[in-house]
Amino acid sequence: MNDSTIAEQIQGLKKARNAVIVAHNYQNDEVQEIADAVGDSFYLSKLCATNPAQCIVFCGVGFMAESAKILSPQKTVLLPERQAGCPMADSVTVEDVRALKAQHPGAAVMCYINTSAEVKAECDVCCTSSNAVKIARALPQRDIIFVPDRNLGHFVAMQLPEKNFFVHDGCCVTHTRIGLRELEAARKKYPGAPVAVHPECPPELVDVADFTGSTSEIIDFCRRSPAQCILIGTEMGILHTLRKDNPQKEFILLSPRLVCSNMKMTTLESVRRSLDEGRYVVEVEESIRLRAKTCLERMLAIAG
Ligand code: 13P
Numbered sequence: 001m002n003d004s005t006i007a008e009q010i011q012g013l014k015k016a017r018n019a020v021i022v023a024h025n026y027q028n029d030e031v032q033e034i035a036d037a038v039g040d041s042f043y044l045s046k047l048c049a050t051n052p053a054q055c056i057v058f059c060g061v062g063f064m065a066e067s068a069k070i071l072s073p074q075k076t077v078l079l080p081e082r083q084a085g086c087p088m089a090d091s092v093t094v095e096d097v098r099a100l101k102a103q104h105p106g107a108a109v110m111c112y113i114n115t116s117a118e119v120k121a122e123c124d125v126c127c128t129s130s131n132a133v134k135i136a137r138a139l140p141q142r143d144i145i146f147v148p149d150r151n152l153g154h155f156v157a158m159q160l161p162e163k164n165f166f167v168h169d170g171c172c173v174t175h176t177r178i179g180l181r182e183l184e185a186a187r188k189k190y191p192g193a194p195v196a197v198h199p200e201c202p203p204e205l206v207d208v209a210d211f212t213g214s215t216s217e218i219i220d221f222c223r224r225s226p227a228q229c230i231l232i233g234t235e236m237g238i239l240h241t242l243r244k245d246n247p248q249k250e251f252i253l254l255s256p257r258l259v260c261s262n263m264k265m266t267t268l269e270s271v272r273r274s275l276d277e278g279r280y281v282v283e284v285e286e287s288i289r290l291r292a293k294t295c296l297e298r299m300l301a302i303a304g
């Protein structure tokens, strides 16, 4: 079957199931094309909570689909590829969070949305890369435990010197594939081009970049920038929207290794099969879900 036949079938199955298809900015181009909404993790988590469709097909990775289920337990949430996970989310366990709490009693416990439901259930408040600074600033506590991304933790800590951060040592295998060497080589090749990176990148990159933000914030920055050529330090899936939005501009990925293999698992065929066979259903145990929901809802209340 070719892509347009599969895309047609997806539209029919979607109607029959009263489903909405959402896709993260890192998904394969053709998956982004058939999605009803494409965005960063904050936008998608809000959208899933408010969209009236009975079924959500989440083209992304496990923790994203799980967050949708936590916020909308009455809906069927489908993850087209069961194996699509996030190694960063897997790097922190409930035991790790409990150990940090024991070491720093009284500290607020903040987690990146890139965590399991069980870890969220142990934390006070969640955040995404687009609102982490805002959330940390709003917390009354001076001491803040942050899990799991050391690079996002560092990025937030740099902007809030009045707070004390205790950061778990996790990171993204994709964003840590690049370093200063790639950035300097690209700056030499494209002199004057601004550099936009994701806060999951190593601090030495973030420190010298012209812009740091979530995937959707990078997309906004590139839309607004008068520059004709922009260097991009995040997963390559973002290039699809960047090039569609700005056909006259040139976007250069800092490294061809900026590919998240988990995000790339989802294909048109897996979305079709997901709708056809109702798989893979995301479930979260109710006592965990209720605590994780509080953690996510605190984020939504602060970040709006
Ligand atoms: P965003 O929140 O910027 O979409 O990022 C999610 C993610 O997993 C980045 O690696």
Ligand code: SF4
Pocket (backbone or CB within 6 Å): 061, 085, 086, 087, 088, 089, 114, 172, 173, 174, 175, 200, 235, 260, 261, 262, 263
């Ligand atoms: Fe996880 Fe990194 Fe992939 Fe984002 S890009 S889903 S943090 S592995």
